[in-house]
Amino acid sequence: MSQHLSLSRAARLAGVSRGELQEKIRCMGLPTFEGKIDVEQLLEAYPEVDIDRDPVLERLQLIMADARPKKHKGDNWLPEPEVLMSRLHDFQRVLIRTKTALNTAEQLVSEVAERLETAARGTEAELRAQTQDLSVRLRQSLEKLGRSADREAELFAKDALLRIVSASVRIAPSGHEFFVEGSDSLLEAALKSGLHLDYGCSSGNCGACRVRVLSGRVRKIRAHDYVLSGQEQDAGFVLACSNTAVTDVLLEASEALTATDLPHQEIRCSLRSIEPVSDDLTLVRMQTPRTQTLRFMAGQRVKLTTENGFTRSLAVASCPCDARNLQFLVSRKPGNDFCEALLSGTDGQTVLLEGPEGEFLLQEEAREPALFVAVGEGFAPIRSLIEHAISIDNAARLQLYRIDENRPGNLFDNLCRSWHDALDNFGYRLLEPASAPGDVLHQVLQEFPQIGECQVYVAGPAHWVETFVADARTRGAQEQRLHSDVFE
Ligand code: FES
Numbered sequence: 001m002s003q004h005l006s007l008s009r010a011a012r013l014a015g016v017s018r019g020e021l022q023e024k025i026r027c028m029g030l031p032t033f034e035g036k037i038d039v040e041q042l043l044e045a046y047p048e049v050d051i052d053r054d055p056v057l058e059r060l061q062l063i064m065a066d067a068r069p070k071k072h073k074g075d076n077w078l079p080e081p082e083v084l085m086s087r088l089h090d091f092q093r094v095l096i097r098t099k100t101a102l103n104t105a106e107q108l109v110s111e112v113a114e115r116l117e118t119a120a121r122g123t124e125a126e127l128r129a130q131t132q133d134l135s136v137r138l139r140q141s142l143e144k145l146g147r148s149a150d151r152e153a154e155l156f157a158k159d160a161l162l163r164i165v166s167a168s169v170r171i172a173p174s175g176h177e178f179f180v181e182g183s184d185s186l187l188e189a190a191l192k193s194g195l196h197l198d199y200g201c202s203s204g205n206c207g208a209c210r211v212r213v214l215s216g217r218v219r220k221i222r223a224h225d226y227v228l229s230g231q232e233q234d235a236g237f238v239l240a241c242s243n244t245a246v247t248d249v250l251l252e253a254s255e256a257l258t259a260t261d262l263p264h265q266e267i268r269c270s271l272r273s274i275e276p277v278s279d280d281l282t283l284v285r286m287q288t289p290r291t292q293t294l295r296f297m298a299g300q301r302v303k304l305t306t307e308n309g310f311t312r313s314l315a316v317a318s319c320p321c322d323a324r325n326l327q328f329l330v331s332r333k334p335g336n337d338f339c340e341a342l343l344s345g346t347d348g349q350t351v352l353l354e355g356p357e358g359e360f361l362l363q364e365e366a367r368e369p370a371l372f373v374a375v376g377e378g379f380a381p382i383r384s385l386i387e388h389a390i391s392i393d394n395a396a397r398l399q400l401y402r403i404d405e406n407r408p409g410n411l412f413d414n415l416c417r418s419w420h421d422a423l424d425n426f427g428y429r430l431l432e433p434a435s436a437p438g439d440v441l442h443q444v445l446q447e448f449p450q451i452g453e454c455q456v457y458v459a460g461p462a463h464w465v466e467t468f469v470a471d472a473r474t475r476g477a478q479e480q481r482l483h484s485d486v487f488e
Helices: 007-014 018-028 039-045 055-067 081-120 124-144 151-165 186-192 230-234 337-344 376-392 411-422 437-447 462-474
Strands: 004-006 036-038 166-172 177-181 210-215 218-220 237-239 243-245 249-252 265-276 281-287 301-305 311-315 325-331 350-357 370-375 398-403 426-431 455-461 482-487
Touching: 004 007, 004 039, 007 018, 007 036, 007 039, 007 151, 007 177, 018 039, 036 039, 039 151, 081 124, 081 151, 151 166, 166 186, 166 243, 177 186, 186 243, 265 337, 281 337, 311 325, 311 376, 325 337, 325 376, 370 376, 370 437, 370 462, 376 398, 376 411, 376 455, 376 482, 398 411, 398 437, 411 426, 426 437, 437 462, 455 462, 462 482
Parallel strands: 166 249, 370 398, 370 455, 398 426, 455 482
Antiparallel strands: 004 036, 166 177, 210 237, 210 249, 218 243, 265 281, 265 350, 281 325, 301 311, 301 350
16 A cells, blocks of 8 residues: 655655755656655665664654653653653554554455455366465465564654654645644744744734644644634634644745845844854854844844944844844954944843845755855854755755864854764865965865856855855856855
């Protein structure tokens, strides 16, 4: 019996990125049906799927630790997460056995029916011979029934477990898909997956995150002040920031698909911390008020104005999935009045933020390798783009070349190394501080001689980036795949 899985689920079961799976499907010419793949085709593409090393269960362990219920009076009816996980694992084994037996029985019944039809058309002697043969075959099959697991049943059980720990959400009309894990709301899960659902406060006050549940079940996990009318509730509307998915869900929701879909925003943020990360760069953390968050796309900039009127346009150096806690990289080079104003201010001083703006964005639908080149302050938008690329999991390969005055082992170097350690498809090179554009391009071409088939993102000082882009063009980089952002 054929079973279809969405590509996102199939990629998880196979333990690969969605982009990698799509590439494999393309290379092997495997059929897909409305964004789904048959289990048999998946096993053909990944016969080496390791059923014993269960990434689902490993993931489950993390999710359950995160989702662990807060203890309060009378809340002891749930077993410890570890116990629950072991029971689920046992349940998975039972399910594999049962499903294997069911698959075998199904095959058997159809074989019996076929043979009986053939025998009915034959002579009496042939009928007797067929019946005897069939009876031996049946006995042998019954003896084997449930003893060994078939691969399809193992995959089925894994998928069932995955459905228990994470619900899949599909958005109409875009068709975008994401998973809700742990105690995340629909909105949090969507943002973590790199989607740009409409929202405002993220705390149940504004109603901007209203979505309509077309199928499946959701559950309210947070009280909210915004009141949905009876009519809206009857029509299936809920607030994405206050509900989670119980089952797989189809939602009707508005999304920003391009930068121009995002509203212009003005937010008074408070300065949370200033941390030097190299001889001339400082990491500045800011926080928006509880009832306001900044909607932006990875790679975009905002205009910041200090209390004493100094202004600078800066790229957001953090992920749009955490739109309350924003990070920026500020140059401490002499003469940077904005930086001096920030440094001389007090913790908690307010900074007016206006934006977002800019088109230095990730090509979200691109499957080809994405190369990132970050020079100094240019790491701010590049970091945001990389975090977004990791979230949407579309590119077959991600490679970062980073040039900084920094010594290895500082905050950002550690961050890049952690990406490299955690992701099979992420490469990282920390290059010499004074690397010239030509030297970096030479290194890129050694690793990616077909640079024309890659998406290239470069950010850094204007003269450096312009030289690199001009040289890359002459070496085959495609204009429409070259993206740059410059800093004065
Ligand atoms: S984002 Fe404001 S109510 Fe959900």
